Amino acid sequence: MDIRTIYISFAVTLIIFLVLKYQQFVKEQKLLIDRLKKSHAILKQIEVTSYFKGQGAISYDDVREVEINRIMRELGSEIYFRKIGISHVRKAIYELIDEFNGTLIKNRNYIEKTELIDIDKLEGLQFEQFLRKFFEKQGFKVTLTPGTGDQGVDLVLMNGNRKIAVQAKRYSQHIKVGNSAIQEVYTGKQFYSCNEACVITTSTFTNQAVTLANKVGVKLVNRKELKRLLDGDLKI
Numbered sequence: 001m002d003i004r005t006i007y008i009s010f011a012v013t014l015i016i017f018l019v020l021k022y023q024q025f026v027k028e029q030k031l032l033i034d035r036l037k038k039s040h041a042i043l044k045q046i047e048v049t050s051y052f053k054g055q056g057a058i059s060y061d062d063v064r065e066v067e068i069n070r071i072m073r074e075l076g077s078e079i080y081f082r083k084i085g086i087s088h089v090r091k092a093i094y095e096l097i098d099e100f101n102g103t104l105i106k107n108r109n110y111i112e113k114t115e116l117i118d119i120d121k122l123e124g125l126q127f128e129q130f131l132r133k134f135f136e137k138q139g140f141k142v143t144l145t146p147g148t149g150d151q152g153v154d155l156v157l158m159n160g161n162r163k164i165a166v167q168a169k170r171y172s173q174h175i176k177v178g179n180s181a182i183q184e185v186y187t188g189k190q191f192y193s194c195n196e197a198c199v200i201t202t203s204t205f206t207n208q209a210v211t212l213a214n215k216v217g218v219k220l221v222n223r224k225e226l227k228r229l230l231d232g233d234l235k236i
Helices: 005-035 040-053 065-075 084-107 124-137 177-192 207-216 223-231
Strands: 141-144 155-159 162-171 196-201 219-223
Touching: 005 040, 005 084, 040 065, 040 084, 040 124, 065 084, 124 141, 124 155, 124 162, 155 207, 177 196, 177 207, 196 223, 207 219, 219 223
Parallel strands: 162 196, 196 219
Antiparallel strands: 141 155, 155 162
């Protein structure tokens, strides 16, 4: 084998190595961005921004630099995100904004037309955000509680004299909601000075949970009843 062939072979090997390394880098960056897009800090920011924009589209400029820096500080406390840069956070926010605006343009009546099959694709926080928008359209004033230290309550619904503590459980159908959810929302009802409590799930409840809920007066909305709620056949 002459020297020219050796050089060509080495160059080809190096190029293949660099291409594979780049592909691995791109894959790792995508996984990081996807995970960032599911983080509470960023989803909360998109939710707050969309709230103040009303029914309109969100622009990149709506998320200020000070808010991005705050998100960076909040994410810095999580081990997985300690090595992220501000560019990662921006990219995650911008992709979520694009997805939000795409959904808005595609279907402005999204809430009214949502089916259970769509809700099954949501993450837990996204399910809470969906419920917030849904109940606002039902005439409730809705408050999302903090992501941590929420005392077992995800949303507080207010309408007239009614103040309802709601825990949202976006579970797979084969996982039943147990007693702890009932105990938590019942305690949270007192903490948030509510006069009603409710647990809403995409799944079902254990027999023990149903018995406890009936005993302490916590309303339960299982998968079938959630479908009726979406269809307008059931009021909370």
